[in-house]
Amino acid sequence: MRSLFEWVDALPSSIALRESLNAYPTMLTIHVVSMCLFAGLIAYWDMRLIGFTLKKVPVSNIPTRLFPWALTGYGINLITGALLLYSQPMRYYGNFYFWAKMALMLVAGINMFWFHYATYKSVQAWDQGREIPLNARLAGVVSLVLWAAVVVTGRMMAYSGLMPGWWNNLNIGA
Amino acid sequence: MLQSFFVWMQGLPFSAWMLEETWASPIIQCAHLVALVGFAGAVLVVDMRLLGRGLIKTPLNQLARELDRWMIWSFVALFVTGAPQVLSTALKQYYSPFFWWKMQIIVIGLLFNFTIRRRVALAEEGTLGHWPKVVGFLSIGIWTSVSVYARLIGLLS
Ligand code: HEM
Ligand code: HEM
Numbered sequence: 001m002r003s004l005f006e007w008v009d010a011l012p013s014s015i016a017l018r019e020s021l022n023a024y025p026t027m028l029t030i031h032v033v034s035m036c037l038f039a040g041l042i043a044y045w046d047m048r049l050i051g052f053t054l055k056k057v058p059v060s061n062i063p064t065r066l067f068p069w070a071l072t073g074y075g076i077n078l079i080t081g082a083l084l085l086y087s088q089p090m091r092y093y094g095n096f097y098f099w100a101k102m103a104l105m106l107v108a109g110i111n112m113f114w115f116h117y118a119t120y121k122s123v124q125a126w127d128q129g130r131e132i133p134l135n136a137r138l139a140g141v142v143s144l145v146l147w148a149a150v151v152v153t154g155r156m157m158a159y160s161g162l163m164p165g166w167w168n169n170l171n172i173g174a
Numbered sequence: 175m176l177q178s179f180f181v182w183m184q185g186l187p188f189s190a191w192m193l194e195e196t197w198a199s200p201i202i203q204c205a206h207l208v209a210l211v212g213f214a215g216a217v218l219v220v221d222m223r224l225l226g227r228g229l230i231k232t233p234l235n236q237l238a239r240e241l242d243r244w245m246i247w248s249f250v251a252l253f254v255t256g257a258p259q260v261l262s263t264a265l266k267q268y269y270s271p272f273f274w275w276k277m278q279i280i281v282i283g284l285l286f287n288f289t290i291r292r293r294v295a296l297a298e299e300g301t302l303g304h305w306p307k308v309v310g311f312l313s314i315g316i317w318t319s320v321s322v323y324a325r326l327i328g329l330l331s
Binding site for chain 2: 024025028029032033035036037039040041042043044053054056057058061062065066069147148151152154155156159162
């Protein structure tokens with residue numbers, strides 16, 4: 001893994017991005033705005049499942065009508081995130097919050113697929129109703145918490161001085 | 175006048191505490207972003223509906239009425255997590271053009287929301303021609319530029 005990061009770090013295109021004055025601000029700003037599109041819509045989907053809001057909207061309306069937009073936001077988010085990483089791989093290699101964020105995204109993804117291929121199959125039975133099955137509500141809570149944690153670890157990546165002590169002892173960045 | 179107000183904010187004990195306490199600023203910044211996600215979703219679901227996209231099977235005024243409080247309370251959360259940052263970095267904010275643009279557009283956005291957008295969203299659907307689309311488009315534009323200017327305070331000031 002480390003050699004992969006070091007290899008990218010030495011690529012001319014990575015160096016060019018890193019040395020460009022505008023690239024970082026532009027990518028980070030687009031990263032935040034696209035996050036709003038993705039995470040904003042997903043948050044209300046989660047809250048619909050939990051039963052916090054939008055109770056009169058049929059559950060199945062949201063995946064068909066809002067997910068294309070959320071996925072567009074996610075696509076832009078992934079691209080700008082990947083570019084940010086590509087431009088300074090060695091800045092993030094030893095960063096606890098970077099790896100935590102990636103792990104949290106992975107778990108959020110697993111939760112999403114699990115929900116989609118198991119719980120969501122029976123949506124016809126609870127589409128209109130106010131009684132959402134417990135599994136679906138749980139999936140909503142888990143998703144809401146995980147994506148919030150992704151946002152938090154995303155912002156914390158800038159604080160390389162605030163990583164947990166045990167992580168620093170691993171000396172991964174050195 | 176305004177400058178001395180910002181100098182006064184910078185000099186408050188609270189501002190000094192924010193800067194000394196290692197975790198205070200990062201926690202507040204993270205909370206500001208989480209609040210932003212809640213705000214963005216509440217605004218977008220209605221704006222997309224104004225544009226004729228998104229949840230078109232649900233009446234617009236029903237969505238608008240429901241999400242109105244989510245929008246207001248997320249804005250309150252943005253204010254509560256934004257104000258301490260203004261206090262602790264008052265002089266930086268004062269000298270950042272992006273900060274002033276952000277604040278001006280926020281005022282415009284709030285006025286626009288409570289005078290025009292809300293009225294259009296709650297009106298009988300199909301009676302206003304293309305105006306709902308214009309309003310949805312403007313609203314997305316306003317809040318996107320607020321976010322862009324906000325991010326640029328930290329990056330370019
Ligand atoms: C493969 C996917 C992603 C990668 C590689 C990635 C990478 C990055 C990088 C490199 C930064 C810059 C950190 C810094 O220099 O301070 C960043 C910031 C951030 N990311 Fe991501 N990211 C990804 C997906 C996401 C997602 C899905 C979310 C939210 C749902 C997210 C939320 C954030 C936030 C909130 C920030 C901080 C922005 C700020 O400082 O204003 N990221 N990300
Ligand atoms: C009156 C309410 C608000 C106040 C007082 C406020 C204040 C602030 C301050 C002082 C910062 C830190 C800037 C810096 O020095 O880096 C900030 C960051 C930010 N604000 Fe606000 N804000 C408010 C509302 C909003 C709204 C309505 C939005 C979006 C629609 C927004 C989006 C952002 C964003 C995207 C950031 C950058 C986040 C980061 O990466 O740290 N804010 N805000």
